[in-house]
Amino acid sequence: MEYLFEVKDLHKIYNTKDQYSEAQVIFEKESFTIDKESIAIIQGKSGCGKSSLLNLLSLLDQPNAGEIAINSEYITKHLPELEIHEDRFTYSDSEDKKASFIRNRCFGFIFQNFHLVPHLNVLENVMLPQLFSGVKNEVHASQKLEEVELTEKLNKYPEELSGGEKQRVAIARALIMNPSIIFADEPTGNLDSENAKIIIDLLETLSQEHKTKLIIVTHDHEMKETLKTNVEGYRNTGRIEPIFIKDKKIIVDQFIDY
Amino acid sequence: MNTFDALKISSKILNKNKVFFISNSIAITVAICLLTIMLSVGFGIKNYVTMQFEKESSILSIEVRNQDSTSRLNPHLIEKIKKIDNVTEVFPQYLGIFAKMEIDYQPMNYNELGYPKEDILVSLASIFNDKDLKRKKLSFKTNESMRLNQSNWIIIPKSIIPNHYKNYPKSVVIKVSRSKNSIPETNFYPLNILGIASETLFDRCYIPFKLIHEIHQWQQWKDHVLSDEYPMAMVYANSVDHIDHIQEKIQKMGFKTSSIFDVVKTFEEINLIIISILGMIGLISLITGAIGVFNTSYASVIRRTKEIGIYKAIGASRSDILWIFLWESIFTAICGGLFGCLLSYLFVQGLNYFLSSIENFPMLVFKWWFLISALLISVVSCVLATSSPAWKASKFKPVESLRYE
Numbered sequence: 001m002e003y004l005f006e007v008k009d010l011h012k013i014y015n016t017k018d019q020y021s022e023a024q025v026i027f028e029k030e031s032f033t034i035d036k037e038s039i040a041i042i043q044g045k046s047g048c049g050k051s052s053l054l055n056l057l058s059l060l061d062q063p064n065a066g067e068i069a070i071n072s073e074y075i076t077k078h079l080p081e082l083e084i085h086e087d088r089f090t091y092s093d094s095e096d097k098k099a100s101f102i103r104n105r106c107f108g109f110i111f112q113n114f115h116l117v118p119h120l121n122v123l124e125n126v127m128l129p130q131l132f133s134g135v136k137n138e139v140h141a142s143q144k145l146e147e148v149e150l151t152e153k154l155n156k157y158p159e160e161l162s163g164g165e166k167q168r169v170a171i172a173r174a175l176i177m178n179p180s181i182i183f184a185d186e187p188t189g190n191l192d193s194e195n196a197k198i199i200i201d202l203l204e205t206l207s208q209e210h211k212t213k214l215i216i217v218t219h220d221h222e223m224k225e226t227l228k229t230n231v232e233g234y235r236n237t238g239r240i241e242p243i244f245i246k247d248k249k250i251i252v253d254q255f256i257d258y
Numbered sequence: 259m260n261t262f263d264a265l266k267i268s269s270k271i272l273n274k275n276k277v278f279f280i281s282n283s284i285a286i287t288v289a290i291c292l293l294t295i296m297l298s299v300g301f302g303i304k305n306y307v308t309m310q311f312e313k314e315s316s317i318l319s320i321e322v323r324n325q326d327s328t329s330r331l332n333p334h335l336i337e338k339i340k341k342i343d344n345v346t347e348v349f350p351q352y353l354g355i356f357a358k359m360e361i362d363y364q365p366m367n368y369n370e371l372g373y374p375k376e377d378i379l380v381s382l383a384s385i386f387n388d389k390d391l392k393r394k395k396l397s398f399k400t401n402e403s404m405r406l407n408q409s410n411w412i413i414i415p416k417s418i419i420p421n422h423y424k425n426y427p428k429s430v431v432i433k434v435s436r437s438k439n440s441i442p443e444t445n446f447y448p449l450n451i452l453g454i455a456s457e458t459l460f461d462r463c464y465i466p467f468k469l470i471h472e473i474h475q476w477q478q479w480k481d482h483v484l485s486d487e488y489p490m491a492m493v494y495a496n497s498v499d500h501i502d503h504i505q506e507k508i509q510k511m512g513f514k515t516s517s518i519f520d521v522v523k524t525f526e527e528i529n530l531i532i533i534s535i536l537g538m539i540g541l542i543s544l545i546t547g548a549i550g551v552f553n554t555s556y557a558s559v560i561r562r563t564k565e566i567g568i569y570k571a572i573g574a575s576r577s578d579i580l581w582i583f584l585w586e587s588i589f590t591a592i593c594g595g596l597f598g599c600l601l602s603y604l605f606v607q608g609l610n611y612f613l614s615s616i617e618n619f620p621m622l623v624f625k626w627w628f629l630i631s632a633l634l635i636s637v638v639s640c641v642l643a644t645s646s647p648a649w650k651a652s653k654f655k656p657v658e659s660l661r662y663e
Contacts, residue, residue: 055657060571060656060657060660061655061656061657096575096576097575097576100570100573100574100575100576101573101575103570103571103572103573103656104572104573104574105573109571109572111660115564115567115568115571115660116568117565117568117569118274118565119267119270119271119273119274119275119565120267120270124270128569128572129572129573131259131263131267132259132569132572132573132574132575132578133573134259134260136263173572
């Protein structure tokens with residue numbers, strides 16, 4: 001498969017609990033691809049379905065119809081035991097366990113609200129994906145915390161950390177399994193501009209170091225300026241379409257007239 | 259996730275959710291405490307009654323009585339019974355011969371002089387030899403100057419000595435009566451007291467077999483005939499497993515038999531019902547406790563929806579989530595079960611100590627297998643109570659859980 005993700009005829013509806021309200025259609029027959037190399041930014045207004053798209057791509061949610069195919073090499077690299085013989089992998093609702101494996105070994109997650117487990121300290125939070133995979137390595141977890149400059153706060157609990165520190169713990173946790181892709185949902189949404197810049201820099205540097213694809217959901221139009229890497233962006237304006245590509249060598253020209 | 263890690267996460271969560279842990283543990287503690295106390299009472303009753311039965315006769319004993327004129331117990335038949343497999347001892351026996359007894363005493367002070375010597379109606383029983391005496395389990399201090407092989411001794415229970423006797427008497431006189439053609443006759447048997455037993459069954463007094471045999475012959479107007487027949491005998495088996503078999507053989511010889519074991523067996527059936535009823539009361543409290551655990555676990559699952567979402571997002575499988583909740587529950591159950599057992603043990607010991615002034619025997623019985631059973635029962639009930647909320651938690655969709663506010 002040429003792309004990282006290939007989305008075909010994506011259909012997603014949220015049913016409301018209120019019987020008098022109509023179901024909310026988020027995506028209707030959307031088709032697009034996400035490139036292997038660059039950082040992808042999913043951008044758009046609040047409520048347009050950015051996070052829903054991220055959830056669908058990251059196997060946290062399932063589409064009502066259509067197909068989301070992932071390039072198999074991004075999975076088999078971490079999970080050879082899944083024995084995927086085709087170059088594209090799609091999963092169905094019944095494969096909950098498979099999706100858990102993929103989320104654990106191949107994906108990393110960073111959320112706007114940090115989503116750290118309050119009962120566990122920093123080191124334990126970082127090691128959590130390892131615990132679910134059954135392979136524990138405390139030294140590796142300490143190294144990740146060193147990369148995010150939180151070595152001194154190993155034994156602190158999330159409530160004792162600032163917003164920026166919490167997000168750095170989340171980054172370390174996202175990197176602990178050396179994933180193929182990191183999904184970041186509004187990673188700077190709860191941070192001040194200074195901390196936001198630090199976090200984006202850190203995220204970008206670490207993803208480059210670990211050769212990890214970064215998919216970021218943001219409403220921040222200036223994030224593309226902050227990033228140093230090639231950026232591939234999507235927004236939902238009725239149809240998902242590329243809105244900008246910052247690649248001086250190849251793609252900028254393609255979209256210069258857009 | 260391996261068991262140790264799941265256990266570690268669960269213990270951390272419990273440590274942070276102390277209110278949840280303590281409230282669930284208390285519910286289980288109270289339930290297990292009540293259950294074990296109920297069982298202690300049930301087994302206490304059983305032990306108490308069995309001990310009462312066994313006070314003066316062994317559970318291994320079989321009472322053999324003459325049934326008709328054709329089969330009468332005599333030394334030859336006693337020897338025959340002795341030869342039955344698994345019979346250890348056979349003693350000819352007399353029971354329930356009534357006589358009047360005059361207690362002789364030496365007054366210690368003038369106050370006692372005012373009391374007349376009085377006749378007490380007593381029931382006499384025999385002691386064949388020292389082995390028979392041992393089997394009777396009588397607890398008394400022996401008068402050193404007396405010997406069992408003498409023929410003029412008596413063992414009397416403490417309870418028949420009137421309260422105004424300051425000193426224990428040394429001798430008694432037994433008065434036995436018989437009548438023929440409305441002419442009464444009384445024989446007097448002066449006896450030395452061999453011992454004063456702290457307690458005897460039905461306040462019986464024990465005298466040598468030869469003497470009681472003589473009294474019986476005399477009462478039956480057979481004093482001029484030398485008879486070797488006895489009204490009954492006590493047979494001892496080497497184990498309870500052989501009692502039925504021995505009884506069957508003796509019955510075939512033409513005798514009636516009865517054993518404490520039969521009575522105990524009947525009582526055990528009644529006792530099983532008592533224990534079951536008490537156990538049911540305990541179980542009802544356990545079910546109430548389990549409902550409490552179910553409620554708090556359910557509330558905990560709802561409260562921790564987001565946390566479950568985090569676990570799922572980063573790769574926890576359904577079984578991982580299930581085990582995190584189940585280990586929490588097992589941990590709570592073990593703590594609650596242990597505390598419940600400890601409390602009930604202290605309660606049982608305390609009550610037994612308090613009641614020891616009334617009855618010199620533990621009224622409540624705490625058996626060590628209660629601990630294992632209580633732990634198992636509490637774990638099973640907690641796991642059952644938590645399994646439904648845990649199953650619900652394991653089925654949460656990650657994206658919905660993460661959005662939960």
